[in-house]
Amino acid sequence: MKAIKNYLYNLIYQILTILLPIVTIPYVSRTLGPDGLGSFALSNTYAQYFVLFGMIGLSIYSSREIAYVRDDESKLSKAFWEINFIRVITVGIAFILYMVLFGLILNSSNKIVYIMQSLVILSSLVDISWLFIGLEDFKRVIMKNIFVKLVGMVLIFCFVKHSSDVWLYALILGITQLVGQAIMWFEIPKSIIFIFPNTRNTVRHLKESIKMFLPQIAINIYTMLDKVILGAITNTAQVGLYDNSQRIIKLIITIVTTVATVTMPKMANFHKNKQYEEFQNYIYKSFSFVSFLAFPMTFGLIGVCKSFVPWFYGPGFEGIIPMFYIGSFLMITLGWSSILGIQVLLSIKREKQFTIAVSYGAAINIILNLILIKKFEGVGTTVSCVVAEFTGMFIMLFYLRDIINFRKLFKPVGKYFISSLVMCFPIWELSSYFNSTALNSFIIVLIGAILYLTMMIITRDAILIYALKLLKSRMRKSREAYGKQIDM
Structure with a gap:
């Protein structure tokens, strides 16, 4: 039950980090256009590249380290402040270098936009x-972040009015992200007390995080460098189309990938305590x-x-459709x-194998981008990304x-593939037949969901049965609690 609650809380948190720009896209895409969004x-x-090099692998390493020591309050406090000490130094250096390069040296008409993006680095x-990921405790931070995100959304609708307001859009998103991260400091558990960082332990954390840094570099090659290559070979409009297709796909896939984020600390704990049977069962279920x-x-x-x-996007975004056709397979891989x-x-601390897998994917991504972008533009970038991700995934399986x-x-897997394919044909036809409106899209999605769930019920899928039993149990407990309140 706790794992499910953590999944839901983390899911909300992860979606919030990208939901603001997604919800505002129908408005912003019409206001800023493909060039502005590009x-x-x-x-x-x-x-984000400066964030990547400033973090040096700390984002993943930190939550794993907290998971290892969370049962010992003294070790937890030490780890928290030692990791933060490293973060302040490394990200601080990245921020200074970014401001020197894009604030002082860069000579561009978009200079103010680049300056506004520095807030992203401060947020990290x-x-x-x-x-909170390592402690498996998200309830503390969710509600305040929801409020901050909603305020940011309102500000965008109120102040972003013209195609030249790209800098204002970047400013609002940056401030929203910074405030959302800063308020978490007010929710730190009381058990964490200040302990001056130990130099030896700090160096150890730094060395271990660098091991995580190498695969993150490779991963970010095909999550960020593809936009740089696309912009260099084509234009900012193609970057805008490609980036927005990826935003929708990654918003949807967040519902899935959050499982790994939530369960990684628990898996690390199982492995540390040599609970190998529970470890394997979690893999198959996840x-x-x-x-x-x-x-x-x-x-x-x-x-x-x-x-x-x-x-959703308005005129000028028709080129995004083939990117969705191909890029949607990223959700699986x-x-x-x-x-x-x-x-x-x-x-289980197999960082080397993880690094090799994603490095091969990154290399393939770069090669395919250089071959395909000139002829196929953003669609070529999408193909490169999908092939790269599947390559890395198969290498992980091998290891x-x-x-x-x-x-x-x-x-x-076969059951899910066939059921989804059967679902796809009728909604494809309906999508071609109906006019393009929000209501019709909602109806099509609803029909697709009903078709898929019906096939899951017919095949008595274990995941669906478990979810229904859980829902039934929660409803029964709610009725019992309500009945007790009435009796009182």
């Missing part, structure tokens, strides 16, 4: 979400759950995007990789052959 995406990509400096969600999401997006894109890589390889029974792992 300028924002490109400048944000450069800022104060971010302590890794503490993989099945991810597949249960990822396949209908993939084929559902393919089926509905012809109805969805015109009303990113979902599987999150389990195999983050939940398993990193939790886990001593832990995982592949037959058991993939046993439920």
Whole structure:
């Protein structure tokens, strides 16, 4: 039960971090246009690179380290302040270098946009979400973050009015992110007391985080460098189209990949305590759950995007449709990789194997981008990304052959694939037949969900049965609690 609650809280948190720009896209895409959104995406990509090098692998390492020591209050306090000490130094240096390069040296008409993006780096400096991930405790920070995100959304609708307001859009998103991270400091558990960082332990944390840094560099090659290459070879409009297709896909896939983020600390704890049977069971259950969600999401997006894109983005974004057709398969491979890589390889400290897997994917991504972008533009970038992700995922499978029974792992996948494919055909036809409106898209999605769930009921899917039993149990407890209140 606790794992499910943590999943839901973390899911809300992860979605919030990208939901603000998604919800405002129908408005912003019409106001800023493909070029404006492309300028924002490109400048944000450069800022994210400075975050990447400033963090030096701390984002994943920190939550794992907290999971290892969370049962000892003294060690927990030490780890928290030692990791934060490293973060202030490394991210602080990254912030200074960014401001020198883009604030003083850069000579561009978009200079103010780049300066506004520096808030993204400051946000990572104060971010302590890794503490709550490691403690498996998200309830503390969710409600305040919801409020901050909603305020940011209102500000965008109120003040972003013209195509030249890209800098204002970046400013609002940056401030929203910074405030959202800063308020977490008011929710630190009282058991964490200030302990001056130990130099030896700080160096140890730094060395261990660098091991995590190498695979993160490779991962970010095909999450950020592809936009840089696309912008250099084509134009900012193509970057805007590609970036927005990726935003929708990654928002949807967050529902799936959150499983790995939540369960990684628990898996690390199982492995540390040599609870190997529980460790393996978690792998199979997580993989099945991810597949249960990822396949209908993939084929559902393919089926509905012809109805969805015109009303959601407005004129000038028609080129995003083929990117959805291809990019939707990222939901499957990113979902599987999150389990195999983050939940398993990193939790058992096989960072080297994880690094090799994503490095091969990164190399393929760069090669394919250079070959395909000139002719196919953003669609070529999408193809490169999908092929790269599947390559990395298959290499992870190879490295886990001593832990995982592949037959058991993939046993439920065929059912999810066939059911999703069957669902896709009718919603594809409906998407072509109906006019492009928000209501029609909602109806199509609802029909697709009903079709898929019906097939899951017919096949008596274990994931669905468990979810229904859990829902029934929660409803019964709520009725009992309500009955007691009436009796009183």
